[in-house]
Amino acid sequence: MSKQLKKATFAGGCFWCMVKPFDQWDGIHGVVSGYTGGHTENPSYEEVKSGTTGHYEAVEITYDPSVIAYEEILTIYWQQIDPTDDGGQFHDRGDSYRTAIFYHDDEQKELALQSRNELAESGKFKDPIVTEILPASPFYPAEEEHQDFYKKNEVYYKQDRAKSGRDEFIEKAWGEQV
Template sequence: MERAIFAGGCFWCMVQPFEEQEGILSVRSGYTAGHVSNPTYEQVCSKTTGHTEAVEIIFDPKKITFSDLVEIYWAQTDPTDAFGQFEDRGDNYRPVIFYCDDRQKEIAEQSKAALQASGRFDKPIVTTIEPAQPFYEAEEYHQGFYQKSPERYKESSAIRKVFLKENWK
């Protein structure tokens, strides 16, 4: 099994697209890349911990590759917006591909370069590629939020869905 960590705005919206793929064993919402151990949601929202909302994915590389996951990731984000994603603003919502080893780093960098060269976007691709840091799972009420609170999830992801439809389909 392998591990991947992606940040692309509110973690509620990042779970379902990965969880629906064959070969995914788990997708957990959480926090990473900050300076506070075991932060709470309230602490992360205060923008004082340095953490970014992210998802940690455990996957079977025989069924789905890291490269596949990176392609799924791009199609969930606005890779031209470094200051958050959609209605979620600030460093705690910045887009990041966190790599767990040199192979993942190389795959992410090549994919980012290919996306930039594709001309799909008029602006530069600003998603960062950074080494994985400790990942702290979010509180249980955040896990699988799209299933637990479908109406609230639908409301929170409306702007994202319009952008994705216009730019990735």
């Protein structure tokens, strides 16, 4: 019996910090760090960081929709980012660190728009929600050293995440929901 797996793609600042929150859920079959949304084919980490490729740092999630719904994945996503910051995320600044949801079909587009509208109307944030919702474009996996960074470089990952301000923001905005 083959499973009908789907893709979900999100930009939420540093891709190192976007893998673990999704990796731990049943129904998630893989989370790949990479680059999308730009104009350079097969960009390198250094090229993307330079801001010349138009790419976002992003994660591509492979999931089983019979186990975890796209709506649930969207909820997890919103709870990892500051959706009001259009200059990057936390201590990572620049266009490659902006937030975006990249939809793979019309259903994902509609669900993403609906979830963004609900968040905007919730009053949780006083500033406008600036996270873009864009059509998926070619996704280029990042170099191997960036894959599963939180597992391979646990100490450095924890240090970088701690100094970023991400966890303090998440705790203040979402409390124990994450």
